[in-house]
C-alpha cells in the first residue's frame with residue numbers, strides 16, 4: 222500500500238518515499254464498463270496508480286520507461302486538453318506498439334497525476350499485448 226493519507230487544512234495528502242504529496246483520484250473503466258476509482262499522490266503516473274491499487278488491464282511491463290506499450294489507455298473526453306500532447310517517443314509507441322490506437326490513446330506511464338488531473342477518467346483496452 223502506498224503511503225498513509227492524512228488530512229491537513231481539509232486537503233488530503235499522501236506520504237510516499239518520505240515526501241508529502243497531495244492525493245489525487247483516478248477512475249479506471251474496463252471494457253465491461255466496470256469502474257474503479259483509486260487515490261494516488263500527485264506526481265505519480267497513472268500506470269503506477271493502477272499497479273499500486275491492483276487495477277487490472279494495465280501491465281506496464283517496462284516499468285514506465287515508455288518502451289513496451291502495455292500501459293495503453295484511452296483518456297476520457299474532456300481530459301485530453303488538460304495533458305500535454307504525447308512526445309515523439311510516446312507517439313511512436315502509440316503508433317506501433319498498442320492494439321487499436323485511437324486519437325485519445327495515451328500511455329499511462331507518461332501521464333503524471335496533478336491537481337489539474339485530479340478525477341481523471343481513463344478506459345483500459347480489451348488487451349495490452351499484440
Ligand code: FES
Pocket residue numbers: 268280281282283284285286287288289290291292328329330331
Ligand atoms: S509502462 Fe511500458 S510503455 Fe508505459
